[in-house]
Amino acid sequence: MIAELGHYALMLALGLALIQGSMPIVGARNNDPVLMSIATPTALAQFAFVAMAFGALAICYVMSDFSVLNVYENSNSAMPLIYRLASVWGNHEGSMMLWVFILALFGALVAGFGNNLPARLKANALAVQAWIAAAFELFILTTSNPFLRITDAPFEGRDLNPVLQDPGLAFHPPLLYLGYVGFSIAFSFAIAALLEGRIDAAWARWVRPWVLGAWMCLTLGIAGGSYWAYYELGWGGFWFWDPVENASLMPWLAGTALLHSAAVMEKRGALKVWTILLAIFAFSLSLIGTFLVRSGVLTSVHAFAVDPRRGIFILAILVAFIGGALALYAWRAPLLKQGGLFAPISREGALVINNLFLTCACATVFVGTLYPLALEALTGEKISVGPPFFNLTFGPLFLPLLLTMPFGPLLGWKRGDLLGATQRLFAAAMLAAVAIAAGFALQHGGPVLAPFGVGLAIFVMAGALIDLAERTMFLRIPLGAASRRALGLPRSTWGSAFAHFGMGVTLMGIVAVTAWGSERIAALKPGGTVDIAHYRLTFDGLFNRSGPNYRDVVGHFTVRRSSGDLLGAMEPSRRTFPARNMATTEAALMTRGVSQLYLSLGDPNPDGSVPVRLYFKPQVLMIWLGALIMFIGGALSLSDRRLRVGAPRPTRARPALQAAE
């Protein structure tokens, strides 16, 4: 009954989406306020019905209703509640439901909180949002129905893929989808602006909070996925340049560019046409990501079930929306009034550099990800494009971006003072130089580039701090006055400083773990030891342990410093899931500051020894800590009064301060 209710609610949502997608547009064209005003209630109602459908599916999972095929295939009554709930999106059908749920949620948020939007823009944007929703609701109803029943209800479910049975499943997909789908708002607003043929700086102010929110979630989602892969897959890598990872990185890069170009548009009225194009790109790349991951063209842990009809349907959605949006852009963009130009050395100029490098870096990821697919489709030749390709293309393009990053906030709008900015960054450069020298002095035989990487990370971090110090006149005026200035700074200034600082932190982690991480592989018998960095691990033996739906063979290891001090125990295990007859490796992690020891077990050898793989990962936690700092930066910026209050704020003269970003 509940499943059928969910199915029916989803059909009603589709019907509402069709109304929401057509009437308001007609209204906007004919200047009919009644037709335009249909958008808001239908968007709210559509969300209510999608939420009902999603809730129905969730109830089926929580109650372990195995007469529903989707639940039978992906759940098991022995699983803990949180996994039963997270299994809702741990499969193809359910994850598409989550997609649509978040899409409808965003539509409802625009409808509910967009009271200050011009009626026509709101009507058009909600209509475009409804087209996207309708396409995906139709996709679910025709090819991926999660509410199908089985006539003979089985007694027990087939369990969730063990690799997915992890707290990560509860956070990573929803955050990622909040990011992907959040960009749909920017897309809808861009299409609405093109339909109307009119755009102004206020457009950027309405769109920026949505882009910022989406970007924050995507940042955290990608970082969460990276950490999950790091501890779950048992080989301790944080990024593999795998197509499914690239699929999430591309919208992030485009979204970061969009965030910065929207700032230029909002402040200076320039780059309008470019910002519209980036808004289209950011969501198009999200759609491409969904296609790559969900269509089955890539075999991966993310591709749940391969059904050619689904791939073709998503491809059709992709072509219709991206092709349609770009065609509309080509047709209507020339109508939009061009913004002003600006001097190359200025805040705007710096943000253009940011955009150039981000989009080009995004393009290299795009080519590296899709070229193998295109080549195989055209010639049948199978190739893999792995880390070496991206290190040779993405790396060199990101380097100048990071080098110029600290300059941007120090340059003024319209006309910047490059010499002044350089002087102010002198301290950061000195710190970086000291770090490089120290790196060379301390490292024995590590990569030559590593100290420079550390230097760059220090430069980026110090640059962000100098930006704050300059604005608060830290150390130049009494501390009390400086802290009052700090409180008076716009939150968005704090936000960008945090985000830039976080980027430096992440870079530091990546450089350190790549250059100075070490690995040991050994076959140990009880009593055997293995040394790594300045730690010594002793293998004490294996024991068995059982969990709710799995059995563990656990290895017990005592960790000591090389000097002999006891630090604690590590217990990696081999986990067997009887429902699927499948084993996973559960690595053990020991955190020392921001560094980690990482230990995983292999299958015991016939002679009784156990293969172990041990890594020392220096500064590894900084990678994800940096992403968290970026997220906090985004949150600070989002809480800025200017973004919450839609109306333009009267500009006050601020003598000693540059206009804050």
Place this chain on the structure above:
Amino acid sequence: MTRKRRRLVLIGGGIGVLAVAVALMLNAFRDSIVFFNSPSDVAAKHIAPGTRIRLGGLVKAGSLVRGDDLKIRFDVTDGNREMAVAYQGMLPDLFREGQGVVAEGTLDASGTFDADTILAKHDETYMPKEVADALKKSGHWQDDYAQRAAMPVGGGGK
């Protein structure tokens, strides 16, 4: 600076960075792409020792030999030809005899494949797509695999 010159700087800079990106990509495509081959392909293409490739096929039943220090040797077969593979390290969770495998590494002078990476799989019913295609090509595809490949429960390599 005139309006025209400012626009030129903007467009010139854009084209410059794009050109650099394209040059980087072309350069990287020349050096860092790894081709997938089955043992038959390796024989047919006369792949030179030292070239980095991916080798895919089935782990031949009964060929797995474990040595000291986690050294292992096994044969990869596509039904027509087979090839000896040497690897040192831990095997992925679902490495089994008779199952599909993809290894990345180089051929040495004696014709043994030195693998430095054995790709992990995450599902017992998973058959790497490349391996499935190679088996179909060599005519040793069994419907059993086809059935499994048509309805994978979970997914494959990360």
